Amino acid sequence: MKLRLIYPKWEKLAEQTTFNLPPHGPIVMAAALPEDVEVEFFDENVQDVIFDDNADLIAISVMLTAQIKRGWQIAGRYRKMGKKVIFGGIATMLHAQETLEHADAVFLGEAEGRMHEVINDFKNNNLKKVYNYLLKHPDIDAIGTARRDILTQEFYFHKGVQMVDLVHASRGCQFSCYPCCVNFLGGKLFRPRPIDKVVEELETIDNNRLFIVDNSLAQDTQWEKDLFKAMIPLKKKWCSHTIEDKPEVLDLAAQAGAWYVYQAIFDTSDYIKERIKKYHDHGILVEGTVLLGMDNQTEKDILELIDFLMEIELDLAEFTVMTPFRHTKAFDDLTRQGRIIDKNWDNYNAGKVVFQPKNMKPERLQELYHYAWNTFYEKETQEQKMFKLILNVVEKEIKDGTYKTRRDDLADVSFGNRIKR
Amino acid sequence: MTRKTCNYQKNFVDEIFEFKGLWDMPSKCGLKIVEQKNKTIVIITDLYHENPGTSVTEFCAELATIIVNEKQLNPEKAVFIHHSPDMGSKYEFFTESFELIKFDLQNNQFTNPKWEEISKRQVEEIVNFK
Numbered sequence: 001m002k003l004r005l006i007y008p009k010w011e012k013l014a015e016q017t018t019f020n021l022p023p024h025g026p027i028v029m030a031a032a033l034p035e036d037v038e039v040e041f042f043d044e045n046v047q048d049v050i051f052d053d054n055a056d057l058i059a060i061s062v063m064l065t066a067q068i069k070r071g072w073q074i075a076g077r078y079r080k081m082g083k084k085v086i087f088g089g090i091a092t093m094l095h096a097q098e099t100l101e102h103a104d105a106v107f108l109g110e111a112e113g114r115m116h117e118v119i120n121d122f123k124n125n126n127l128k129k130v131y132n133y134l135l136k137h138p139d140i141d142a143i144g145t146a147r148r149d150i151l152t153q154e155f156y157f158h159k160g161v162q163m164v165d166l167v168h169a170s171r172g173c174q175f176s177c178y179p180c181c182v183n184f185l186g187g188k189l190f191r192p193r194p195i196d197k198v199v200e201e202l203e204t205i206d207n208n209r210l211f212i213v214d215n216s217l218a219q220d221t222q223w224e225k226d227l228f229k230a231m232i233p234l235k236k237k238w239c240s241h242t243i244e245d246k247p248e249v250l251d252l253a254a255q256a257g258a259w260y261v262y263q264a265i266f267d268t269s270d271y272i273k274e275r276i277k278k279y280h281d282h283g284i285l286v287e288g289t290v291l292l293g294m295d296n297q298t299e300k301d302i303l304e305l306i307d308f309l310m311e312i313e314l315d316l317a318e319f320t321v322m323t324p325f326r327h328t329k330a331f332d333d334l335t336r337q338g339r340i341i342d343k344n345w346d347n348y349n350a351g352k353v354v355f356q357p358k359n360m361k362p363e364r365l366q367e368l369y370h371y372a373w374n375t376f377y378e379k380e381t382q383e384q385k386m387f388k389l390i391l392n393v394v395e396k397e398i399k400d401g402t403y404k405t406r407r408d409d410l411a412d413v414s415f416g417n418r419i420k421r
Numbered sequence: 422m423t424r425k426t427c428n429y430q431k432n433f434v435d436e437i438f439e440f441k442g443l444w445d446m447p448s449k450c451g452l453k454i455v456e457q458k459n460k461t462i463v464i465i466t467d468l469y470h471e472n473p474g475t476s477v478t479e480f481c482a483e484l485a486t487i488i489v490n491e492k493q494l495n496p497e498k499a500v501f502i503h504h505s506p507d508m509g510s511k512y513e514f515f516t517e518s519f520e521l522i523k524f525d526l527q528n529n530q531f532t533n534p535k536w537e538e539i540s541k542r543q544v545e546e547i548v549n550f551k
Contacts, residue, residue, distance in 0.1 A: 096443075130444070134444050135446055135473060188473065294512075295512075296514070326479075329476075332478035333478075336520050336536035336538075337538070
């Protein structure tokens with residue numbers, strides 16, 4: 001049986017240097033499929049989707065809200081051809097009711113241990129409209145190594161340099177951050193994977209540079225330390241969301257190959273300044289993730305925040321505007337207050353203002369968003385800062401003997417497309 | 422707002438209300454019901470971190486219908502108030518707030534919720550504790 005697995009494209013942040021990372025959700029789902037299912041994967045961000053008859057079942061995996069409408073379009077074309085289409089992934093869970101109108105089936109929840117049922121139902125022409133496993137989490141031990149073999153690796157190179165591979169070491173999140181929907185998706189309980197399973201997966205990845213995509217590794221100090229200890233011999237280099245800033249954790253993280261971390265910068269406090277300094281003191285770089293337009297921010301606050309970023313020597317920064325994703329407190333609050341002004345999900349890419357900010361007009365917030373990108377990268381461009389980031393990891397790799405030169409055969413190729421040099 | 426100050430103690434409900442939310446997810450909210458002469462005040466409190474399932478805003482109309490049915494209330498007389506409790510954060514979007522909720526009512530089913538922010542003092546006046 002042949003399953004065509006499709007990852008729809010979306011509009012990236014116009015201000016950010018375009019890069020495409022190998023998707024993680026589809027390859028995790030693929031690992032849960034029965035062995036007799038042949039998977040043909042299309043990442044529409046780097047290749048065209050083929051609309052032909054050469055597949056039995058179409059599966060559409062959507063991570064972002066900004067992908068969901070494109071997923072519905074793709075489904076529509078296949079369903080017109082008489083193909084059955086099933087949806088899964090994060091944005092399917094966030095937009096399940098709407099997606100039902102565009103799908104033969106929706107899968108809600110985590111895939112491990114459930115795909116045999118889905119495939120059997122399909123083979124018996126008995127596909128259910130909804131496979132509801134929300135909050136019914138599989139045994140964390142059941143999470144296997146993701147199926148990176150279904151990816152066309154060459155699509156994830158830019159000028160011969162391979163992008164990071166994605167991996168996860170835990171699910172769920174004990175924190176309830178205002179604009180975040182992870183609690184709805186993965187539950188409020190932190191569910192770390194057994195460390196030996198994570199290491200086993202890391203060993204299979206033919207890429208020295210990784211992105212550990214966990215919501216937050218900073219949820220269980222002992223597990224975090226044990227994970228980093230176990231990673232030291234692998235000599236991988238990695239980025240991740242926030243990690244704890246305790247000296248013993250940072251020491252181990254650095255030894256385990258911590259390259260850079262994403263740190264939310266939400267105010268101009270000494271706490272933020274000191275935290276970034278702690279990372280830097282351990283040789284770990286920092287990409288600030290800066291959310292603009294929260295209710296506690298005035299225009300003056302945003303301008304001061306941008307000035308602050310210039311002072312604290314961030315290595316990179318990513319600016320987004322507050323976006324009320326479904327199943328967040330932000331969405332609930334703004335819904336009750338009647339402040340959501342745009343429900344075109346294509347515009348929910350975190351670069352467009354879709355709500356009425358409390359302290360300014362939407363247009364002004366949009367201007368400040370552009371101003372933030374332009375100001376931060378005025379003296380040193382994104383490309384220059386990213387080059388420094390790459391140099392940093394190259395130096396680390398040369399030091400421990402893991403550096404691989406770029407692929408010369410892909411030197412004129414960027415994410416599958418030939419470029420002029 | 423305590424039981425001691427309530428004039429309608431015998432008809433006072435104050436509990437953690439469990440319900441099946443979206444996709445049958447086990448969900449919880451705080452629920453206070455005060456029966457008055459011509460109306461029934463229903464205060465629904467969002468429990469955030471303590472609620473494993475669907476938020477009370479997301480499921481507002483369905484939840485109101487469930488409460489009216491389970492508690493055998495007259496839907497015509499029910500006055501619904503949404504309560505966001507203080508989360509002890511320095512950020513204002515985690516401070517306490519109240520909204521009066523108005524619905525359309527068809528065949529004993531609430532639909533189309535609309536929220537109007539009200540102060541705590543207004544809530545106290547509606548509940549008529551004083």
